[in-house]
Amino acid sequence: MLRWLLGGRDVQEPVEKSLILCLGDDQPQNPYTELQVLKGHNDIVRFMVWIDDTRFASAGDDGVVLLWNVQTGERLHELRGHSRPITGIALIPLTYHSQSESCRLLTAASDRTVMIWDLDTGSQIHLLADFQSSVKCLKVIERLDVWLSGADKICVWNNRAELLCKTTCFKDADVSLMIELPKNNIAAVIRKELNNTFATGSHVGELIIWDALDWSVKGFESHFWNVTSQSDKPAEIKISRTPYQHEACIHHLTADRENIFAAIGTGIYVYNLQTKTVIAYQQVAHDSRVLHIAKLPNRQLVSCSVDGSVRLWELQELPPAEPATSGIFSMWGIGKPNKQQTQMAKRKLDCSVLKTLELTGDLIGHSGAVQMFLHSKDHGIVTCSTDHLIILWKDGEKESQLRSKALFHKLEQDDV
C-alpha cells in the first residue's frame, strides 16, 4: 500500500506505455504554473464558450449557464432556465449588422428547448420550445447572420429566432455535430456542412447510413447555397468516421488551414489536407478516450481526456523521409487504418509520418474526465470536467508580470 509513496508516479503508469508518455514532474516547457479552481456547477460541466477577451460561459448537466471573468475568476452571471442538462451552446457574436448591442448566447437542452440570452444583463430573450427532440448541436454562421440547430432535423434560424427553413426528419438518427471546414484546395473559403451522425444502438453498417444521410443533407445544402447565391460548387473532402469500435470512434476533430486534427480513441491524429495523409499521430496519447483537441497558435496541440488530464503536444518536424506510400491514403484515409490498425500503424510509422507529436507537458488537476477546454493567448487554458469544476490554467510568469504592472498602476493611483 505504501508503494505509491516510495515509487512515485512510476508505479501508477502502466508498464506497456511508450516511453514518450512517461512525462515526469520536470516540465520546463510547460508554462502553466498557476491554477485557479472555479466552483459553481453542481453537475458535469460539458460546454464552454468564449464570449470576449475576458469572459466565458460554461454549461453542463445541471442546466445552468454560468458566466465567468477569466482574469479574476469571478462569477458574473448565472443563467437559469433550463430544467434538464444542456446539450449545446453557441455564441452569436456581436456583428455590425445585428440589432442588439450585446452578445447573445444560444443554449439547447434536453428539455427540448433552445434559449437565447442577453449576456450583458444575463436575461433571457427568446425561448424556442417547438422541437420534437432535443437539440444536440447549434451552429452559428456569422457571415450569413443565421444559426442552425441540429436535432432530428436541421433548422435554420435567423437572428430574430424566426425559422427560415428546415430539413426533413432523419429516421433513427440525430444530428450530433456540425462543423465548418475550410477548403484549402480551392482559393475561396467556402463552408461545408458535415454531419456526423450516429445510428442509435447499432455499430454496423454505419457507412451506408452515413452515405444516405449525407445525401439527404446534401439536398438541403444545395438549396442553402442557392439561397445565399454561392456559385462555386464545392469540391468536397469527405472524411467519414466509422465508430464501429469504442476505442476507435472519433470524439472530436478540428481543423486549421492545413491540417485536420482528430481525436480518435485514445490517440490523436494529424491529417494534412494538401497531401491527404496522416502526417503525425500518437496512438496512445492518453490513458483513456480523448475528448477534445485543439491547436494552439504556437504549433502546440492540446488534448484532454477521460483520464482527467490535459496534455500539451508539440508538432515537431522529423528528418525528411521518403513520402513513397502517401498515395495509399485516400481521402478516407483515417478510416482505413482503423480497420487494420496494427499493420497500418506500423506502415505509417515506417514511411508516411513526417512529423512527430512530442509531449511537452500535462496539466493535472481534475479528478474526473476533462470534457473540453478553451484556450486564449492571454489567459491560458480553461478546462471543464465531470468533477463539476472549471480550472483556469495560467502562465505563472506572465501573471506575475501582470500583477506587478497592476501593482505599480495602483501605487500611482494611490499617490494621486
Next chain:
Amino acid sequence: MITAPDVVALARQEDGEGERGEEDERPAPPFHFQPHNPWAGAAAATATLLKDFILISEFSEQVGPQPLLTIPDHARGNFDLNYFSLRIMSVDYQASFVGHPPGTSYPKLNFVEDSKVVLGDSKEGAFAYVHHLTLYDLEARGFVRPFCVAYISTDENKIMQQFQELSDDFSRASECLKTGNRKAFANELENKLQDLEYTRNVLHNETEIQKKSNDKGYYSSVAIEKANELANVEKCIIEHQDLLMQIRNYSYKKTRDAGYFTHEPDNGTEHPDSGLEEMQNRDESSEKNSLSDGRSYIPKFTKTKSAKCFEKKLKTLEELCDSYFFNQTLEQLRQVEKFFRGDVCYLLTSQIEKVLLQQQRTTYFLFEDSLLFTDEEPAEKEQHCEKPLPGFNLITVKALDHPCLSTEAASCDSYKSCVESVPIKLDPQISVDSYCGSMSDSVPFKSLFGTSDYLELEGKEKGSISSGESIEVLRTEKSSSTPISSKSDNQTDSQSQHLHVVRRKFVGTRRANSEDSIEVLSTTESLIPEDLKAAYPNAIHEEEAPLENETIGLSTDLMEPDANLNHTNGFSNTNFETGTINFSALSEPVDPSCCIGKESPNFNKSVPTFVTEEYRDGVVNVPPQRSKTISHLFHSDYPQQEGGGGSDNAADQVFSPCEKEYSDLPGAGEMARLPVDEYLDNMSYISASLYSDRTPSPALPTSPSKRLSERRKKHSGKNSLWFIRQYSFAQQAIFSLLSGRTLVVVGEHEGKVKKLVNALSIFVPSHGRGADSVKQWVTLPLHVDDLQTWKLIGLQRIASPLGTSMLHSLNRYSRYVTILDCDNKTLHCPQYKGQLITRMADHRTQIKRGSTYYMHVHSMLTQLSSQAFLYTFCHHLHLPIDERESEDSVTCRRVNFLKHHLGLVNDDSKIVQYFAELIKMHYLHEPPKGLNPLLRFHYDPSVVFKI
C-alpha cells in the same frame, strides 16, 4: 516580529518566582546578575504591594476619603487602601465647586474636566496614576461627589511611560461613568421636580384653605409660614429646572461633540458581549424607563429643607450612575488592568513591535497574527501605538540618572507632614496648573522667548517644591479638551520649538533625589508623548542614517521603502522631515544621557569596533532600558567572549537580525552560527527567568486571544525544535512550505500528525485573507481546491477503500504537494538547494527553548518578508526603464537583484518570489473576496527522503 520580547524583556526576579512552575525546561540562570540589577532593591521595598491594581475611591462628605473598590477584587495584598486613598484623594486638582457663584442667584453646575496626576509614595513603594472626576448627586453637598480612579503600581517608570495610555483609557472609563451619572442625575432631578410640583400644589391648596378660613383680616403665623414655604418651593422648582436644563444641555453638547461621541461605540466594540446595539437598546429602554418612571413615579410631599447630610445615607457609586454604565466602566477598567498588567518592559516591547509592524503594513499579513491588526479605527490604533515610544526618552533619562528612584525610602514623619500640608498645598498648585495650561495653550511654542520664560518658571516651581515640602508635583497640567486642539496646531507650525521646549521642560522637572514622601510626578497630556509621537518613529530611521558606514550602504537603501511606507502611514512628508531634523538637532544639546545615540558608552567600550556597531546602537535605542543592562551585564561578565567575532555577531543577531545579514557576507556567518544560538539561548534563560511575569499577564489589547496565541507560539516553537532535530529532512519540508508548496502530513495517529502540523505551522505564510491555511486533520480525500486553500494539511491514513482513494488522490496531485509520511518517516518533495533554510533550521542548533526558536524563525521570516517587499516594490525590477528595453533585460535585472543584492542563491530566491507574489495579491486584493487563492507551483521533480 521585530523585537523579541524574551530577549529584551526583563521583569523582577521576585515576580518570576511565583510562576516558575509553569515553565517547562529551565535550568538555573547561568548568570548571577541579581546584585547588578537595580530593581532588585526596589522590589524589597514593595513587599506590601505585589501586583498592580486599580482603586476607586471617594472623598465622602461624611467620612472623608474612603476606598470603594479595587480591580481585581483581592489583588492588593496587605496594602493599606484607606491610607492610600486618603492620600490620593487629598491631592485633587479639579477646581470643582458647585454652588452659587458670585453674581448669580441660582446654583450652577460646574462641568469640570477630569484631572490627571501621578503620585509617588516612596514609603509604600507605590506609584499611582490618579484620575479625579466629579459625579453629581442631588443630595450631596454642592451636588457633587468627588471620586478618583487610580492605577497603582510599584513601578514608577511604568506609570510615567504609559501616562498617555493610562490617561486615555481612564478618560474613556471616566467618560462612561459620567455619562451614566448625568443620566441618573437628570432622572433624579425630574423626580425631584415632580415632588416639588406636588408639594407646591399641596401647599397651595392649604394656603387657599387658610385664606378662605381666614376672616380676621390678618394672616396667622401658620399662614405666613405656609406662604414662605410655598415661596421656597417655588424657588426650589426654578432652581431645579435650571439644573435640569444645564445637565441636559451639557449632555447634548457632549453627544454632539464628535470627539466624545466616538467613545460610545468604543464601549460597544470593546465588549463584544454587550455590543453597541445592546447599548443603544439599553439607552432606549432606559429612556423609556425614565419616561415611564416619570409617569409612574408617585410624587410625594417633600420638605424644602433637606435633611442634614450626616443623617442620610449617601448613594452608592452604582446608584449614582446608571448600573449599566457602571458595569461598563468596571469592564473597561478590568480591560485596562489586564492591559497594563505585567512588567513595563513587556508592555513597551510589544508596543514597539506593534509600531514597527505598523510600518510593515504591506507585509505583516504573511506571518503576523492577524488579530493584532484589525483594520477598525486605524487612526486610533496608530496613536496608541506611537505613544509608548516617547516613553523611552523618559526611561532613559530616569533610569540612567536615578535608577533607584523608586526605592527611595522616606521617613514616616515626613509622610505625615505631607498629609497635614495638603490643604495648604492645594492653592498654589492650582495656580501652577492654570499657568501650565495656558502655557501649553499657546505661549511657549510660539517663540523662543516664551520658552525661556517658561523654563524660568519651571525653575521656580521646582525650587518651591524641593524646599522640603512633602508633596512634589513633577508634572501637572490642567487637562481640558481645548488645549489639545490648540496644541495640535502648534505641533504642525512650530514643531521644533515645541519639541525643544518639551524636552527641556522635562529635563527641568526631572528630580535627582527627594526625601519627600508623595511626589506628583506627572500630570498632563501635553507633554512629550503627544509631541514626539509624530517624530519619533521616523527618528529611528533617520538617526541611523548619519551613523551608517559605507559598507552598509545597501541597508540605507533598504530603509527607504520603509520610510516611504511611513509616508503612507499617515505622516506627511513635511512632518517627517521636520520631525526628524528637530529630533536629531535636539538630542545634541540636552543631557547626553538622554540622547539615545550616545548612551551607554560602556557598552560600546567593551565591544571591539565592528561594522554594524552603529546598527546595534540604533536598535538598542528602541528596546527599553533593561535590555541594555542585560547586554551590558553579559559583556562585563563574560569578557572572554568579546574577543571572538562570535559574540559580536551574536549581539547583532539579537538586536538587529535583519540588518546584520546585509553587512554579512553570505555564508560568512556560518562559523558564528553556534555562538549565536548559544547566545540566544542564554538570553532567553535570563529573560525567561525575569520576565515570566508576562506569562500570566500578557500586556496586549486583545488579551484572551493573544494569550492563547502566545502559548501556541511557544508550543509550536518547541515542536519545531523537536522536528528539526528529529527529522534530517526538515529543511526540505520547510522549503516546501516557504515556497508555497502544500505540505501534507500523512499518518495513522492523529496526535502524531497534529504534532507535526503544529511544528511546521510557524513556517506557513498566510494569504492574509482571514482564512486559515493550516488544516490540522483531514479524513477525506483531497481535492485540487483544497490545495489552494490549505498550505499545510494533516491527513489520516486508513486501511480502507476510502483510505486508498485518499492516497490515490494524493498521488495524483503529487506534483503540487510535499508528502511527509510520519509513519515511515519519509518525505516526498523536490530537492532544496540553498542556504537560507540551513540557517533557519539547523538540526544541531543550540537553542533550547521553544519560544526562543520561534523568535529566531520569526526574525528570519520577517527579514525574508522585507526582502520580498523590496523585491515587489522596486519599480525597475518589474517594468522596463524605457520603452526600448526588452523583457529579457528586465528579467535579467530581476535575477541579478535577487542574487547579488539580496544574496539569495538558487532556491532561496523562490521563497522571496513566492512571498512577493503573495504581497502583490494581497495588495491588489486579488482574487476577489470569496474566491480561493491561486495555486502556484513549479514543475520540479520530486525526490524521496528518508531519515
